[in-house]
Amino acid sequence: MHALSAKARVAALSALATLLTGAAVLRAEQEPPVVARHVAAAKAASGAHWQELFTRLCAAPSPPAAASSASAASSASAAPSASAASPAAKAPPERSKWYAEPVKVFDNLYYVGMTEYSAWAVTTSAGIILVDTLYDYSVEAEVVEGLRKLGLDPASIKYAVISHGHRDHAGGAKYLQDTFGTKIVVSAEDWELLEQSKDDEPRRDVVATDGMKLTLGDTTLRLYLTPGHTLGTVSVVIPLKDHGRSHTAIMWGGTAFNWLNNREGYITPDRPDRFWFQHYIQSAARLANVAAKARADVLLSNHTIFDGSKTKLPLLSNRTAQQPHPYVVGGKAVRDYLTVARECAQAGLARLSAR
Numbered sequence: 476m477h478a479l480s481a482k483a484r485v486a487a488l489s490a491l492a493t494l495l496t497g498a499a500v501l502r503a504e505q506e507p508p509v510v511a512r513h514v515a516a517a518k519a520a521s522g523a524h525w526q527e528l529f530t531r532l533c534a535a536p537s538p539p540a541a542a543s544s545a546s547a548a549s550s551a552s553a554a555p556s557a558s559a560a561s562p563a564a565k566a567p568p569e570r571s572k573w574y575a576e577p578v579k580v581f582d583n584l585y586y587v588g589m590t591e592y593s594a595w596a597v598t599t600s601a602g603i604i605l606v607d608t609l610y611d612y613s614v615e616a617e618v619v620e621g622l623r624k625l626g627l628d629p630a631s632i633k634y635a636v637i638s639h640g641h642r643d644h645a646g647g648a649k650y651l652q653d654t655f656g657t658k659i660v661v662s663a664e665d666w667e668l669l670e671q672s673k674d675d676e677p678r679r680d681v682v683a684t685d686g687m688k689l690t691l692g693d694t695t696l697r698l699y700l701t702p703g704h705t706l707g708t709v710s711v712v713i714p715l716k717d718h719g720r721s722h723t724a725i726m727w728g729g730t731a732f733n734w735l736n737n738r739e740g741y742i743t744p745d746r747p748d749r750f751w752f753q754h755y756i757q758s759a760a761r762l763a764n765v766a767a768k769a770r771a772d773v774l775l776s777n778h779t780i781f782d783g784s785k786t787k788l789p790l791l792s793n794r795t796a797q798q799p800h801p802y803v804v805g806g807k808a809v810r811d812y813l814t815v816a817r818e819c820a821q822a823g824l825a826r827l828s829a830r
């Protein structure tokens with residue numbers, strides 16, 4: 476071994492830097508060019524706002540077991556649609572592990588979620604529309620008590636829109652329905668998903684359809700079916716006001732590529748990985764158009780990690796009306812978010828062919 480030349484040292488340092496910038500980037504270099512191109516496009520779109528989304532969605536998964544096709548074949552007759560992913564009932568986690576304080580975010584939007592899972596309360600002239608209901612064990616502490624802390628009345632939650640039928644978003648729905656008569660709004664596909672689960676589920680109320688207007692008092696939300704994360708994932712367009720100025724939010728209803736880890740709930744002979752990736756890609760592309768037409772300048776998620784809520788929510792407490800709103804990222808950044816989601820899904824799809 477001879478001493479490293481300056482050039483080699485620079486190369487070694489830059490290789491180390493690459494290592495440190497994340498596994499996704501490193502893996503991309505080892506991946507087929509078509510995969511690497513999509514990862515690079517996602518990386519470029521992630522910009523200053525959406526690093527976390529990029530890292531989570533674009534990282535190459537540990538190779539899915541070759542068992543996938545075997546297990547899919549064996550479950551052919553059962554052919555479950557994506558399950559409600561309810562892990563066997565176990566004691567709920569301690570409150571200190573998940574509790575988050577409620578936050579007023581816009582004139583008419585309040586954060587009443589947990590540290591990781593979001594619930595958004597939209598206030599109108601005739602009551603509240605809630606978007607997502609958290610878990611059954613946290614809905615009271617976060618949504619009910621949270622609204623009271625903010626001076627709002629939980630009994631005025633007229634509608635709860637469920638982004639998709641997984642426990643972290645739909646678990647609190649039955650409580651709200653039973654306690655306040657809240658009307659639960661879910662897509663037909665995800666009503667089925669909920670009804671297949673063994674948990675105590677809400678009675679079927681409102682079926683969300685594509686392009687549906689959900690109006691309460693002076694406020695109308697638009698719902699869009701964006702299958703991918705589940706068959707009936709719902710994304711929502713929400714009109715907002717910040718000190719009287721109008722903004723528009725898009726909430727992307729389901730983010731992670733769950734089928735890569737939760738094979739049993741998703742993969743059947745009719746619905747291989749390709750099926751889920753393709754739907755996700757179409758939905759992300761379509762919602763980017765919706766966002767552009769709606770002039771959406773705010774991006775909301777139902778997980779705090781994806782939309783930057785972990786850093787944005789604390790910023791709101793000291794903010795004055797003159798300071799920029801941390802959630803108002805502009806139209807391009809909103810579309811960039813959906814580009815990251817779509818390009819990472821395209822990378823995932825391309826990885827299938829490369830296997």
Ligand SMILES: [Zn+2]
Nearest residue numbers: 639641704729
């Ligand atoms: Zn989910």
